[in-house]
Amino acid sequence: MTASYTFDIFSSFDGYSNSRTFGGYFGKQGPEFLEHRFEQFSEEQRLVLGANTFRGMAAMLASSSAGSEVFDPWVTRMRNLPTTVVSNTLEGTLDWPDATVLNGDPIEAIARLKKESDVPLRSHGSLTLNRALLAAGLVDRVQVTLFPVITGQSGLGRIFENTPDLDLELIETHTLDNHTQELIYRPTLHA
Numbered sequence: 001m002t003a004s005y006t007f008d009i010f011s012s013f014d015g016y017s018n019s020r021t022f023g024g025y026f027g028k029q030g031p032e033f034l035e036h037r038f039e040q041f042s043e044e045q046r047l048v049l050g051a052n053t054f055r056g057m058a059a060m061l062a063s064s065s066a067g068s069e070v071f072d073p074w075v076t077r078m079r080n081l082p083t084t085v086v087s088n089t090l091e092g093t094l095d096w097p098d099a100t101v102l103n104g105d106p107i108e109a110i111a112r113l114k115k116e117s118d119v120p121l122r123s124h125g126s127l128t129l130n131r132a133l134l135a136a137g138l139v140d141r142v143q144v145t146l147f148p149v150i151t152g153q154s155g156l157g158r159i160f161e162n163t164p165d166l167d168l169e170l171i172e173t174h175t176l177d178n179h180t181q182e183l184i185y186r187p188t189l190h191a
Helices: 031-040 051-062 073-079 106-116 127-135
Strands: 005-011 016-019 046-050 083-086 099-102 121-124 141-146 155-158 166-176 180-189
Touching (some): 005 127, 031 166, 046 106, 046 127, 051 073, 051 083, 083 106, 106 121, 106 127, 121 127
Parallel strands (some): 046 121, 083 099
Antiparallel strands (some): 005 016, 141 180, 166 180
8 A cells, every 4th residue: 555645736826836926825825724734734644845845945944033924833833744855966964853865766766655654645845846746647636725816927836837738636625715725636647
């Protein structure tokens, strides 16, 4: 039996993971969203990050003050999960409570981790890694939190750019704060 793998991503309506002008959560976080995230990260699981996302998150946390939204309770929970960073460039001790580096081919490494893990795996962000895992058929769930903004002029990080064609089966939805949608799909490569 293999552990499930969830690609968890925040998105603007037009498919970008970030923006030069909207800020964190695209400026649309609300109490239901924050509580929902807190509950999701309370579950036993292992976080999987690519090197670039890990570096960005670690730098963001290191440069933020204690009262900042960067330290929302769910983010603190996420940071304290056992974490695997998939990287062939990171070395040494990581500034993260329970993080280990997994070297080698990312596809082989995650396939092995799915077989060995006795808890579900969740990756937040990590676009390059998750695009490759989608193409390899290793992603069991795509969880898109769709924020009600269009970032046509300021969007950064086109989420599904250069991924293969996929069919998506909707398996769960949530409306949060009357404007944010969480959509959870089971992806399969389109034949």
